[in-house]
Amino acid sequence: AQPASRPIQIKNESGKRAEIYWVDPNGQMIKQTSSFLVNGQTLELNSYVNHTFLIKEFLAEEPDECKADPPKYKSPTRSPLCKPPSEAYITVNDNDDQLIHILKDMEVETEDSQSKSREIATSITSTCQEKVKEMDPTQILDAFVKCAQPLVVNELHEAHKESKEQAMMREQIGGQWEEYSSVEAAAVPSLHKATVADGAGGSELVKSRKALQAGVRVPWEREEDGNPIAAVSRRLYDYVNDATGFNIEESGQEEIMSIQYEGRGIDDPEPDRYRPHCDGQCDGLLFRPSGRVATMVMYCEAPSKGGATNFRNVGVHIVPEAGTAAFFSYLGSDMVTDNRLTEHSCCPVLEGDKKIAVQWLRMGVDEKNPWNSFNTLGVKYSETLDQ
Numbered sequence: 001a002q003p004a005s006r007p008i009q010i011k012n013e014s015g016k017r018a019e020i021y022w023v024d025p026n027g028q029m030i031k032q033t034s035s036f037l038v039n040g041q042t043l044e045l046n047s048y049v050n051h052t053f054l055i056k057e058f059l060a061e062e063p064d065e066c067k068a069d070p071p072k073y074k075s076p077t078r079s080p081l082c083k084p085p086s087e088a089y090i091t092v093n094d095n096d097d098q099l100i101h102i103l104k105d106m107e108v109e110t111e112d113s114q115s116k117s118r119e120i121a122t123s124i125t126s127t128c129q130e131k132v133k134e135m136d137p138t139q140i141l142d143a144f145v146k147c148a149q150p151l152v153v154n155e156l157h158e159a160h161k162e163s164k165e166q167a168m169m170r171e172q173i174g175g176q177w178e179e180y181s182s183v184e185a186a187a188v189p190s191l192h193k194a195t196v197a198d199g200a201g202g203s204e205l206v207k208s209r210k211a212l213q214a215g216v217r218v219p220w221e222r223e224e225d226g227n228p229i230a231a232v233s234r235r236l237y238d239y240v241n242d243a244t245g246f247n248i249e250e251s252g253q254e255e256i257m258s259i260q261y262e263g264r265g266i267d268d269p270e271p272d273r274y275r276p277h278c279d280g281q282c283d284g285l286l287f288r289p290s291g292r293v294a295t296m297v298m299y300c301e302a303p304s305k306g307g308a309t310n311f312r313n314v315g316v317h318i319v320p321e322a323g324t325a326a327f328f329s330y331l332g333s334d335m336v337t338d339n340r341l342t343e344h345s346c347c348p349v350l351e352g353d354k355k356i357a358v359q360w361l362r363m364g365v366d367e368k369n370p371w372n373s374f375n376t377l378g379v380k381y382s383e384t385l386d387q
């Protein structure tokens with residue numbers, strides 16, 4: 001029989017970087033992370049009951065002083081960096097909502113539906129035990145029931161409410177997805193070959209980016225009539241400002257970019273892709289106003305092979321799923337831009353099409369100073385003429 005599937009989450013709270021391997025039935029280790037999980041990162045896996053994973057501390061290349069140590073000789077002054085990586089094994093159990101915490105030295109702790117229920121039950125019993133412990137023995141049982149019953153009822157009621165709320169949320173997300181697809185349809189008449197900034201203030205057609213793209217203007221004037229593109233955009237700005245505190249307004253911003261990559265099979269020598277790049281300034285220097293500060297990538301159609309959005313410098317690899325989105329910002333509260341941590345790429349799209357809607361967000365633009373009144377170096381066109 002097929003083993004029962006169990007989605008699991010593995011959260012790295014070790015303070016170190018961690019690699020995750022699936023131990024297949026033949027004992028082979030199959031890596032689940034493209035590089036490693038950074039501290040604070042969570043990996044979601046579709047797994048099965050009784051499947052085993054190895055969690056291993058990720059060590060950068062062995063320092064030279066370790067290699068210099070003669071084999072089998074353990075020097076007492078050997079650097080602690082030379083110690084073998086810590087590791088632990090976990091096996092997926094039968095319970096729902098398994099969340100595996102990777103703690104210090106790769107120790108693991110599993111939280112799941114059963115452990116949570118047990119915790120609640122223990123808390124109820126100990127609260128009520130405490131209440132009745134001084135009572136006359138003939139009253140204890142009654143008093144205990146009186147104490148515990150409302151607490152149990154309350155817990156069951158909350159659990160029921162939560163599952164109802166989750167069902168509502170699923171419905172809402174389904175509705176949002178329909179709105180994403182309208183961006184894609186609006187782009188069809190004006191699709192053209194993608195370009196990038198050329199470093200001289202303009203843009204050029206380059207090989208690093210192979211895809212079709214088209215700008216889609218957000219019809220804000222139709223927001224009140226429930227225009228779906230305006231509705232998605234409003235939610236996008238609300239989210240962005242909530243997440244970053246940037247207070248970005250829609251006027252003067254770039255259009256939404258609809259980008260469509262075509263998968264022409266795994267043997268295609270020049271598949272559609274987008275090589276590693278930053279969307280805005282990512283040189284670790286003070287931000288130049290009017291530049292891009294954040295990106296929202298909305299996945300409209302997911303390819304069946306390839307096409308992940310990969311952040312190679314931080315080991316984050318996003319496999320597109322239609323109806324979801326990825327958001328990242330590259331400006332700190334100190335107004336200093338990120339130093340290449342948000343560099344990313346679109347991996348070669350091999351099979352099936354990938355369609356995304358991207359909103360690049362700028363800071364320092366408004367109705368009077370729209371994004372296209374600056375060249376790609378952030379210099380206003382009227383100022384370039386004066387030089």
Ligand SMILES: O=C(O)CCC(=O)C(=O)O
Pocket residue numbers: 259274279297307308309344345346356358
């Ligand atoms: O295709 C992707 O996943 C990323 C696209 C991207 O990096 C961009 O449009 O700037």
Ligand SMILES: [Fe+2]
Pocket residue numbers: 277278279344
């Ligand atoms: Fe990008």
